[in-house]
Amino acid sequence: MKLKALNGFKDTLPGETPLWRRLEDLARDVFARFTFSEIRLPILEKTDLFARSIGAATDIVEKEMYTFPEKQITMRPEATASLLRAYIEHGLYVQKPVQRLFTIGPMFRHERPQQGRLRQFHQMDAEILGSANPRVDAELMAMGAMLLSELGLTVSLELNSLGCPVCRPGFREGLLVFLASRQEALCDDCRRRMHTNPLRVLDCKNPACRGIVEDAPSIQDHLCPDCRTHFVAVQDGLDQLGIVYSLNRFMVRGLDYYCRTTFEFITADLGSQSAVCAGGRYDGLVEELGGPKTPGIGFAMGMERLVLLLQKQQQPAAGAEVDLFIAGLGEAASRLCFSLMHRLRQAGARVMMDPDGRSLKSQMKQADKAFARFVLILGDAELERNTGMLRDMTTQEQQEVSLGDTRMLLDAIAA
Template structure:
């Protein structure tokens, strides 16, 4: 019986890896420009971390976490809480008052698998901790836009403000009153959310709920003066940075820790799973996790699976793995014995070199060189060994020239890949 992968857990095969590598390479380059440093975090955390940070009334904590109940350990459902746990535990604010950090890795949620949504998926996560200025909010969104632009992805930015502990309670009362009046029109999940987490009703994907909330009170219309000023400054800075955006007054986040600025990068090419990146400000979370009081923070996460889907779907995103620099077709045992250390020397010089040890025919080895997309093939048989001269074929032009084997690997590298040698 064949053993298959668990439902919702996906193998990433080599023909897809090129997309993942491009995302990671582009992200790392952009983060370098913005002075954002990498941090690597464990997958397993104490369950309490997510219950305290995400919120016990959220769907993630109630339904979606993979938890070892007897151990009190959970496989992380998101990265922000883990990163802030590390920030607090290691006192990173002592080293640098403003920490600019990113992490890339897997996260786990027990959701119904569908296109662009898996039970094990991967995120690029960015956090700026210790900065409260609205310009930082705009800078982070501009950086996200830059990353998506450099990946040639067509996305749009939507923003909102979720207010703060000063202005949100009054808004919450207004929203609950509005929802109670329309209780019978809500789906079962939203009926349950009215008292526990009413803002999540605004984010419901059920068509009946979506239609009903269009006339609901909006938090952006109920901001206190400080939040209103902050949000106005964010929008002004986005305009200065020439970052296009749309105000979405019903945008909320599924996690309890967000306040003030929230944002999403959206696409129309993935059906219902429209968000490829989302985030916002969480000024009270560090203190909630035992860190210094009044420590502000803001961040966002990008779903790598969704980015890969977009790159495959959108025009001009035909990524291919690079081919080998050279394939050595060795014919006969003596040629194989000579070629093996020759290939090793080429690899030490930085070239991608390959050969076949099975002593197959020249035709079969040339086919293999083609499958590897080799730029050159060096043919060495018994006669070539005796003469000390192999046949070097340019696989693009099919032009052939003799190459003196006594010249060695370094000279061959100069001939076929002078930029790497």
């Protein structure tokens, strides 16, 4: 085999697209209930946009981006940066005080692929811009929870607050002191992480590190009054909506722009790629990118991960995608079938035929495999009378119908 897709890039074959459709359709429906509007964004942006928003020192920006260096442009590794760029560029903030936006599409990161992680992957992103009210934090999480629940998935919600520029630096220093005192016992990665991003040590999966981190200071005890109030109110909002969650003081974010509320919906069924939806607040980011001071919060859902989970649950059999299969016997009949098929399609029916005019038995088999609900058989006998034999594939009943009036035929197969 010579030509193949690139490593980490996958075709979604016809057998899988119904599941993707179901996911997208339900997501659009739930987002609509929460009065989110769709925004569609380009895949290429200036490299600088991502460096400034995600953080120049993050792994994503340092080594995982698909960049055309000579042009200084990059294929987006996530959607929030692009969305905020569009928000600022088009002055959406003057149109209404609070914007609720979602976008669905491919993202690109040059990582080593593994289960639930591709180089081209797809996310559904939802963002609320223009309100710092903890109520919208709860609302956004409720929306994620509703979608996941209606997909039939069992996930748990974990919540934390990362503080803000007022309180986080102090916590970070305290944490650093603590870690330095125990660094002999930390894993190699964490000794390195201590200096690049000490908060990351908190969610190291190494058992030894986990044990140490148990005794580390908690961000939740070091929030400034404003962040503390906000955090409490977020929890109150979740409680009001009946959203179950658990506090996780070890959960941090990989991207630089997050502050205050952070959350993840976690599954136990996907190996190490356990987060199917993650997000948080980023109150300083719009301003950082040159827009007005605007609070914001959002989440991203990994669609491949959701599809993997959906595939693990029992799937109902594929429904009929064909209303009518027209089986013609002989060239003359096939000619008639061809034009009849087109007229029925114009009238809205889903119709197919065998272009090669195989045996009737073969055509019946094809109709069966296509889950056609009806087969219309046209042979010499029917030709003479301008009729067709209409067979209901589920009841096996047949009746001769006139071809003179397509309306009647349509009614027959619509029943």
